[in-house]
Amino acid sequence: xxxxxxxxxxxxxxxxxxxxxxxxxxxxxxxxxxxxxxxxxxxxxxxxxxxxxxxxxxxxxxxxxxxxxxxxxxxxxxxxxxxxxxxxxxxxxxxxxxxxxxxxxxxxxxxxxxxxxxxxxxxxxxxxxxxxxxxxxxxxxxxxxxxxxxxxxxxxxxxxxxxxxxxxxxxxxxxxxxxxxxxxxxxxxxxxxxxxxxxxxxxxxxxxxxxxxxxxxxxxxxxxxxxxxxxxxxxxxxxxxxxxxxxxxxxxxxxxxxxxxxxxxxxxxxxxxxxxxxxxxxxxxxxxxxxxxxxxxxxxxxxxxxxxxxxxxxxxxxxxxxxxxxxxxxxxxxxxx
Numbered sequence: 001x002x003x004x005x006x007x008x009x010x011x012x013x014x015x016x017x018x019x020x021x022x023x024x025x026x027x028x029x030x031x032x033x034x035x036x037x038x039x040x041x042x043x044x045x046x047x048x049x050x051x052x053x054x055x056x057x058x059x060x061x062x063x064x065x066x067x068x069x070x071x072x073x074x075x076x077x078x079x080x081x082x083x084x085x086x087x088x089x090x091x092x093x094x095x096x097x098x099x100x101x102x103x104x105x106x107x108x109x110x111x112x113x114x115x116x117x118x119x120x121x122x123x124x125x126x127x128x129x130x131x132x133x134x135x136x137x138x139x140x141x142x143x144x145x146x147x148x149x150x151x152x153x154x155x156x157x158x159x160x161x162x163x164x165x166x167x168x169x170x171x172x173x174x175x176x177x178x179x180x181x182x183x184x185x186x187x188x189x190x191x192x193x194x195x196x197x198x199x200x201x202x203x204x205x206x207x208x209x210x211x212x213x214x215x216x217x218x219x220x221x222x223x224x225x226x227x228x229x230x231x232x233x234x235x236x237x238x239x240x241x242x243x244x245x246x247x248x249x250x251x252x253x254x255x256x257x258x259x260x261x262x263x264x265x266x267x268x269x270x271x272x273x274x275x276x277x278x279x280x281x282x283x284x285x286x287x288x289x290x291x292x293x294x295x296x297x298x299x300x301x302x303x304x305x306x307x308x309x310x311x312x313x314x315x316x317x318x319x320x321x322x323x324x325x326x327x328x329x330x331x332x333x334x335x336x337x
Contacts, residue, residue, distance in 0.1 A: 030236040035243060037066035038230050040098070040111055040148065040174070040209035046071035050215040052081055056093055058215055058226055060085050066233075066243055068096040070111050075118045094240045098148065099134045103127050106155035110134045113247075114240050115143030127160045135166045144244045146170065146207060151180035154187060158196045161204075168248050170194065172206035172326065173256055175228025177221075179211070191316075191326075195291030198312050201335050205247070205328045207231050208254035229256050250328035257323030258282075261300075263315070265330040272315050272327065273301040281320040288313050289333070312336060 042048035043055050050058075052069060059067045069076045078093040086092055094114050101108045101121035108130045112119050119141050122133035131147060138145040146169030150156035161170065172190040173181050183189035188196070190206075197204050208229030217223050231254050235246040246252060253260055261273035272284050284302035286294045289311030295304050304313060312329040329336075 032234050032236055033238075035065040035233045035235065035238055036230055037064055037068070037233060037243065038210055038212075038226075039068045039096070039113060039146065039207065039247075040070050040171070041067065041212045041226065042071055042098075043069060043076060045074045045076050046098075048213045048215070049217075052076055053084070054215060055212075055226075056081050056085050060091050062227060064230070065090070065238055066092045066094060068094045068111070068113050070096040070098040070113075072098050072100040072109075073118075073121065075115065089238050092238050092240065092243075094243070096143070099138065101130050101134055103130045105153075107153045108134070108155055109148040109152070110138065111146045111148055112138035112141060112143035113146065114244055115141040117141050119143070127156060128163045131156070131160060131164050132166075135164060139166055144169070144248060148209075149174040149176060149179045149211070150193065151183060151187065151190065152176065152178060154180070158188065158193050161193065162197055162200055162202055168203070168205055168250075169207050170197075170204050171209055173208035173229045173254065173324070175210035175212070175256075176224045192291060195287065198314075198329055198331075198336060199289050199291070201337070203329075203331060203336050205250045205252075206254055206326050207247075207252075208256055208326070229254070231255070232260070253325055253327045255323075255325040257321075258317045258319050258325035260317070260325060263327050265313075265327070267306065267332075269306055270304045270313055270315055270327070270330060271301055272303075272317065274317060274325075276300060277319075283318040285316045285318065286313055287316065306330070306332065308332060 043052045075097050078095045081093045097112045099110045099119050119137045122137050124130035124133050135145045145167050148171050181190050194206050210226050210228040212226035214223035231252045233246045233252040235242045259275040261275045263272045284297045286304040288294045311333045312331045314329040315327040317325040
């Protein structure tokens with residue numbers, strides 16, 4: 001059996017040989033970049049307090065690369081916003097909608113990213129049916145669905161989420177002050193839900209969003225402010241199709257304040273490098289099947305050597321002032337799909 005060092009060396013050599021082969025055959029390896037963005041925010045077109053122009057301006061000025069506007073049951077036009085604020089490889093506004101439905105007073109919200117038309121709430125005879133019908137409708141509108149804040153209103157259970165098909169993205173962190181990300185009173189938090197879904201065989205990627213509604217009260221922590229959660233996507237260009245395709249492949253990490261230098265996941269190892277803040281300290285945790293803590297590292301870069309029996313491996317970075325980052329699961333069990 002190979003040692004951890006031998007496995008990591010083998011992975012590096014395999015990557016190097018692939019690159020050399022591409023050079024020898026004249027293939028161009030696309031240059032990948034990291035793009036920071038938010039996929040859930042609101043304007044005065046639904047229940048936000050600011051105009052689309054003001055909202056887009058906030059994200060542009062705060063060094064985001066892309067933003068999806070997701071007003072409740074309203075598809076905000078983005079052509080004029082991109083004409084004013086968009087810039088090649090610097091900033092992009094993507095159209096979207098928060099399809100807002102309910103069942104027996106339970107709020108059931110699913111974002112449709114880059115839908116080609118307004119998607120009406122579909123309704124249904126159960127929580128699962130409402131979710132599934134709206135996911136299907138978003139797909140029919142050529143959009144990418146992600147299920148929002150399951151613990152908002154304690155509306156969606158792990159069982160409900162496990163039954164849904166056609167979704168790949170789930171909010172594991174939502175910046176709304178009533179999102180109940182950590183769970184409570186016997187209801188699991190969103191990381192526990194994420195691990196339960198993966199362990200049960202459902203491949204799902206975890207996203208962080210701010211779900212911003214309030215831009216005019218920057219000092220009020222009790223409101224849903226911008227800048228609380230985001231994703232950082234790795235892809236070759238800043239376009240709606242490239243960004244959304246990378247999200248669906250899990251080529252991103254989610255964050256509430258931790259920035260990564262890089263991370264890689266192969267069949268041999270996971271490697272996490274943090275862009276560390278000098279006044280902060282960090283813990284890098286690796287989790288596997290059942291949410292079991294596999295390893296904890298206190299320095300960067302952190303490496304986890306894969307054994308092969310973990311089911312999946314995902315990483316979480318815990319920063320000493322309460323910020324986090326989550327990488328996507330490296331799936332080892334073919335039953336997770």
